[in-house]
Amino acid sequence: MDDFLAARSQMALSLGFHIIFSCIGMVMPFFMSVSHFQWLRHGDESYKNLTKAWSKGVAIFFATGAVSGTVLSFELGLLWPRFMEHAGPIFGMPFSLEGTAFFIEAIALGFFLYGWDKFNPWFHWFTGVVVGVSGLASGILVVSANAWMNSPSGFDYVNGKYLNIDPIQAMFNDAWLSQALHMSLAAFAATGFAVAGVHAVMILKRKNVRFHLHAFQIAALFGTIAAVFQPLSGDFSAKDVARRQPAKLAAMEAHFHTEKSASLVLGGLPNEDQQRVDYAIKIPGMLSFLAHGNFEQEVTGLDRIPAENRPPVVVPHLAFQIMVGLGMFMMALSVLYFWALWRKRQWLRASWFLKLFVAAIPAGFIAVEAGWTVTEVGRQPWIMYGIMRTADAVTPMPGIAYSFYLFTAVYLSLSLIVIFLLYRQIKMVPELYDRPAQQLAAA
Amino acid sequence: MSYVVITYLCLAIWLYLLLGGADFGAGIMELFTSGKNRRTARQTMSHAIGPIWEANHMWLIIAVVILFVGFPRIYSVMSVSLHIPLLIMLLGIIARGTAFVFRHYDAVKDDMQMVYNRIFVLSSAITPFFLGIIAASVLAGYVDPAAPDFMSAYVFSWLHWFAVGVGVFTVALCGYLASVYSIGEAETEADKRYFIRKTQLMTVIAFAAGGLVFLAAVIEKIPLWQWVFGNIVGTAAVVLASISLGIMAYAVRKEKTVLPRILAGFQVTMILLAIGYRHFPDFIVMKDAPNLSLLHDQAPEATMNALGWALLLGSIFILPALYYLYYSFQHEAKEHSEAASA
Numbered sequence: 001m002d003d004f005l006a007a008r009s010q011m012a013l014s015l016g017f018h019i020i021f022s023c024i025g026m027v028m029p030f031f032m033s034v035s036h037f038q039w040l041r042h043g044d045e046s047y048k049n050l051t052k053a054w055s056k057g058v059a060i061f062f063a064t065g066a067v068s069g070t071v072l073s074f075e076l077g078l079l080w081p082r083f084m085e086h087a088g089p090i091f092g093m094p095f096s097l098e099g100t101a102f103f104i105e106a107i108a109l110g111f112f113l114y115g116w117d118k119f120n121p122w123f124h125w126f127t128g129v130v131v132g133v134s135g136l137a138s139g140i141l142v143v144s145a146n147a148w149m150n151s152p153s154g155f156d157y158v159n160g161k162y163l164n165i166d167p168i169q170a171m172f173n174d175a176w177l178s179q180a181l182h183m184s185l186a187a188f189a190a191t192g193f194a195v196a197g198v199h200a201v202m203i204l205k206r207k208n209v210r211f212h213l214h215a216f217q218i219a220a221l222f223g224t225i226a227a228v229f230q231p232l233s234g235d236f237s238a239k240d241v242a243r244r245q246p247a248k249l250a251a252m253e254a255h256f257h258t259e260k261s262a263s264l265v266l267g268g269l270p271n272e273d274q275q276r277v278d279y280a281i282k283i284p285g286m287l288s289f290l291a292h293g294n295f296e297q298e299v300t301g302l303d304r305i306p307a308e309n310r311p312p313v314v315v316p317h318l319a320f321q322i323m324v325g326l327g328m329f330m331m332a333l334s335v336l337y338f339w340a341l342w343r344k345r346q347w348l349r350a351s352w353f354l355k356l357f358v359a360a361i362p363a364g365f366i367a368v369e370a371g372w373t374v375t376e377v378g379r380q381p382w383i384m385y386g387i388m389r390t391a392d393a394v395t396p397m398p399g400i401a402y403s404f405y406l407f408t409a410v411y412l413s414l415s416l417i418v419i420f421l422l423y424r425q426i427k428m429v430p431e432l433y434d435r436p437a438q439q440l441a442a443a
Numbered sequence: 444m445s446y447v448v449i450t451y452l453c454l455a456i457w458l459y460l461l462l463g464g465a466d467f468g469a470g471i472m473e474l475f476t477s478g479k480n481r482r483t484a485r486q487t488m489s490h491a492i493g494p495i496w497e498a499n500h501m502w503l504i505i506a507v508v509i510l511f512v513g514f515p516r517i518y519s520v521m522s523v524s525l526h527i528p529l530l531i532m533l534l535g536i537i538a539r540g541t542a543f544v545f546r547h548y549d550a551v552k553d554d555m556q557m558v559y560n561r562i563f564v565l566s567s568a569i570t571p572f573f574l575g576i577i578a579a580s581v582l583a584g585y586v587d588p589a590a591p592d593f594m595s596a597y598v599f600s601w602l603h604w605f606a607v608g609v610g611v612f613t614v615a616l617c618g619y620l621a622s623v624y625s626i627g628e629a630e631t632e633a634d635k636r637y638f639i640r641k642t643q644l645m646t647v648i649a650f651a652a653g654g655l656v657f658l659a660a661v662i663e664k665i666p667l668w669q670w671v672f673g674n675i676v677g678t679a680a681v682v683l684a685s686i687s688l689g690i691m692a693y694a695v696r697k698e699k700t701v702l703p704r705i706l707a708g709f710q711v712t713m714i715l716l717a718i719g720y721r722h723f724p725d726f727i728v729m730k731d732a733p734n735l736s737l738l739h740d741q742a743p744e745a746t747m748n749a750l751g752w753a754l755l756l757g758s759i760f761i762l763p764a765l766y767y768l769y770y771s772f773q774h775e776a777k778e779h780s781e782a783a784s785a
Contacts, residue, residue: 060548066500067540071533073507077522078529084511085519089742092512096750099508100757103501107764114772165742167749397526397597410534414541424551 006401007079007394012376013404014068014075017411019372020365021065022142026135027191027222028058033128034218040121046211049433051128052116054215056425058131059113064418066106079400083383083393086162090155091148093167094141101141105134139187140180147175150375151244152384178240179375182233185226186371189330190364192223197361198426200354208429220357223364224334230327235290242291245385246300248378251311252320253287254280258301262287267321270313275302277317309381316378323370326363333360444744444751445513449724449737451754452509457715459502461620461708464613466499468621470539470567471614472641473560500540513750516740517726521577524586524600528573535570538562568614575613579606582722583665587730605667608652608659615652616711619645623691623707627700639695642703646688670721677717684713 001009032054039047073095077084108130115124148154154170156163196219202212242249249255254270254277255262264287268280285295292299302310333356340347347353383390394400511518522529539562546559580586580601590596622642629635660667671677687706694702722728727735741747 056548060544063544064541067537070500070504070507070536070540073504073511074522074529074533077511077518078526081519081522084522085515088511088515088518089513089746092508092742092746093749093753095508096512096753097757099501099505100753100760102504103757103761104764106501107761107768110768111771118771165745167746395523395526397523398593403530406530406534410537414537417541417545421545421549424549428551 001401001404003398003400004391004394006404008390010400010404010407011075011079013407013411014072015372015376016369017415018065018068018072019368021061021068022135022139023187023365023368024191024194025058025061025065026132026139027187028054028061028195029128029132029135030188030222031192031195031215031218032058033125033132035214036125036128038214040125044214046214050211050215053425053429053433055113055128057422059109060418060421060425062105062109062131062135064414066102069102078403079395080383080393081395083388086388087149087384090152090162090165090167090170091145093171094144098138098141101134101137105131105138108134136184140184141171143180143183144171144173144176146375147179148173149383150179150248150379150385151175152387157387174244175240178233178237182230182237182371185230185233186364186368188222188226189230190223190368192219192221192226193330193333193357193360193364194362195219196223197357197359200357202426202429203349204351204354204358211429211433216357220337223330224337227327227330227334227364228338231331234324234327238290239293242299245379247302247305247309247311248316248375249291250300250302250305251313251316251378252374253299254313254317255287255299255301256303256313258298258304260288260298261285261296262291262299262301264290265317268317270317272313311378311380316374319370319373319377323367323374326367326370330360330363330367333357445738445741445747447751447755448509448513448747451751452506452513452737453719455502455506455509457712459499459506460616460715461711462499463502464571464617464711465620465624467539467567467571467614468617468619468624470564471571471618472621472625472645473564474568475618475644476641500536503536509750509754513742513747514726514735514737514740515742517735517737520586520588520727520729520735521581524588524596525577525580526597528576528580528601532570532573532577535566535573539566539570542566567617571613571617572610575610576601576606578613579609581727582718583663584728585730586727587732589732590730603663604659605656605663605665608656612649612652612656615645615649616714619649620707620711623703626695626703635698642695646691667718671717674721676720680713680717680720684710684717687713 032051035047035054036051038044039051108127111119111127112124112131115127118124119127148170151174152170153173154166154168196216199212199215199219203209203216238249241252254265254268256270256275256277261284263282263284265277266281266283268277270277287299288297289295291297302313336353336356340353379385381389381391383393507518510521542559542563546556546563549555549559583603583605585603586600587595590600619642622638622645625638626635626642629638657667666673671681687709691703691706691710694706724736724738725734726737726740729735742750
């Protein structure tokens with residue numbers, strides 16, 4: 001494996017790992033707070049137990065996310081020193097603010113985890129909310145830094161020099177709003193569906209049903225609302241990408257030839273040599289409509305992009321199809337859920353209905369990874385769009401392949417251990433969080 | 444504003460060494476403890492570092508962010524020349540952080556606890572060892588990004604006796620900090636006496652390790668003696684640290700809890716000052732190239748201003764909350780131990 005590919009793979013692996021942990025770490029505190037609110041408001045013991053159980057999950061994900069985030073702050077330099085040397089002062093602002101947000105999150109989590117029965121109950125509840133809000137703020141800030149790589153701004157690039165740096169303008173670059181919105185909704189949808197699905201499994205097994213039913217309802221509410229709004233934010237993002245990064249749009253849509261009234265390519269396998277897409281369904285005029293808002297307008301194809309500036313096509317296109325497909329599935333399931341809440345209450349306990357949610361456990365996170373692949377691979381060959389190439393940013397140190405193998409082994413074993421831990425947490429629910437006696441008392 | 448940023452950088456490194464160092468030390472103490480005492484040590488330390496350990500980790504991130512935003516050249520040179528020790532330190536941080544969480548939050552307490560412990564203890568020693576190596580390499584003058592061959596560019600930049608000496612010394616200091624800290628956390632008289640003995644042992648080890656650093660400096664022809672005793676501040680720092688060791692012996696014998704902690708923190712601060720003062724504002728001493736300095740290798744002014752304000756604003760939120768967190772749990776721990784002794 002050559003060093004450049006190894007560096008990219010290691011970065012992809014580290015981010016791909018971190019993105020899951022940070023999504024869960026920033027969304028689950030909101031579930032926890034809703035459950036905590038229910039307990040404080042209505043005094044239903046099972047909500048208290050649920051809050052405690054979820055807070056353990058939050059702690060595991062927060063700490064693992066904190067560690068993988070620390071690693072990333074070093075990896076940026078270890079793998080891309082030439083990028084960081086120039087980009088650091090420009091796009092560093094969101095990172096410095098994120099430091100604060102994350103610190104507040106850690107402090108609030110300290111209060112929350114160890115503050116049971118020690119503080120005013122509403123202060124204790126409030127610290128849980130702070131965990132969620134500051135986590136979400138961290139996420140948005142980091143995405144804003146990534147958005148800057150897609151849409152560099154806040155400086156003048158003159159003869160290879162970065163002049164007139166304005167870190168605030170860099171933070172509010174053209175891409176930050178659409179990306180931050182899409183990522184935040186994605187985090188809520190993915191975590192909501194995953195958590196709801198896990199509790200659906202337990203309901204299907206008829207274990208601690210009341211406990212898991214409460215959990216399911218809270219997680220599903222967040223997940224489904226986010227999933228319904230996500231396509232709207234996706235549309236906003238697509239129009240934004242069409243305007244800013246026509247090459248990325250062309251790659252994700254496998255749109256090789258510039259044309260008016262361009263058709264939308266669904267599925268299919270792009271053939272980059274022959275510049276065509278095999279086995280695809282084409283909807284005439286639809287791409288023009290989705291990208292620019294009317295069925296006639298010309299959509300820039302890859303043929304207008306100089307060969308050395310073209311991103312790969314197969315990976316972004318397939319990843320994009322996966323993301324959209326799963327997004328549609330989750331939206332459909334959400335609509336079904338709302339229908340059930342409104343008209344068909346009996347579905348909520350029906351096993352076919354719960355099984356649909358079980359099937360959706362990984363959907364959101366696969367979509368998150370796929371969407372992230374689209375935005376990162378679609379930006380290639382640039383690390384800083386239009387300014388610096390990824391290949392020029394990589395560390396001069398040889399032998400990165402070995403560090404990639406090492407990280408693969410570490411992250412793989414960490415993932416396995418986390419899954420193992422969660423499995424044990426869930427398995428122990430009857431003993432730790434919801435004893436049969438309590439259940440009887442509650443019933 | 445650049446001085447504000449530099450102050451925060453020093454503050455973050457200092458707090459990471461003090462608070463994070465005590466965390467690492469908790470694991471190191473386990474390494475030096477055997478049999479039934481290990482359980483006592485572990486329980487005490489786990490109780491003591493539980494609530495706040497996540498927060499301690501943040502100082503390192505803040506230091507790194509300040510470096511890459513405010514001093515990008517320093518960050519990039521370190522990342523390239525010290526890639527390998529940084530990588531090992533990171534693996535240590537991953538292993539330690541996750542092992543601690545896992546052993547804390549595993550719902551079933553079984554043989555897996557042994558695995559978590561072993562990883563925790565081992566990585567608690569490896570991480571500060573490499574932190575020490577990195578700190579030493581930055582000052583030792585072997586960093587040479589222009590070196591023609593792999594070994595001198597990426598290995599000999601950090602693999603030398605001085606760095607090894609400082610690595611060992613850092614580990615010893617962490618153990619020392621943790622043992623002092625643990626005296627106040629002991630719940631019974633027997634535990635307390637045990638931790639006092641431990642502290643005495645750790646003091647001797649730290650002292651010996653400090654001697655090793657000077658020896659290593661002589662071998663590597665690094666004028667460490669000159670750095671420390673060549674100016675009034677360095678000399679004064681060493682003298683004050685030695686005096687405070689005397690007070691420490693007295694305070695420990697009198698079974699004070701807070702005073703030894705302050706003194707230990709003071710001693711570590713003096714050690715940092717003694718070595719750092721002579722070099723300021725240089726951050727990386729280069730081989731065959733101008734040193735990288737905190738004053739000359741800064742980001743443009745607009746960035747330094749924004750970064751400075753971000754840090755100041757952040758402190759307004761963080762410091763009171765952090766203080767209240769420490770206060771609440773110290774207060775609670777006190778009541779807890781009073782109840783135990785009553």
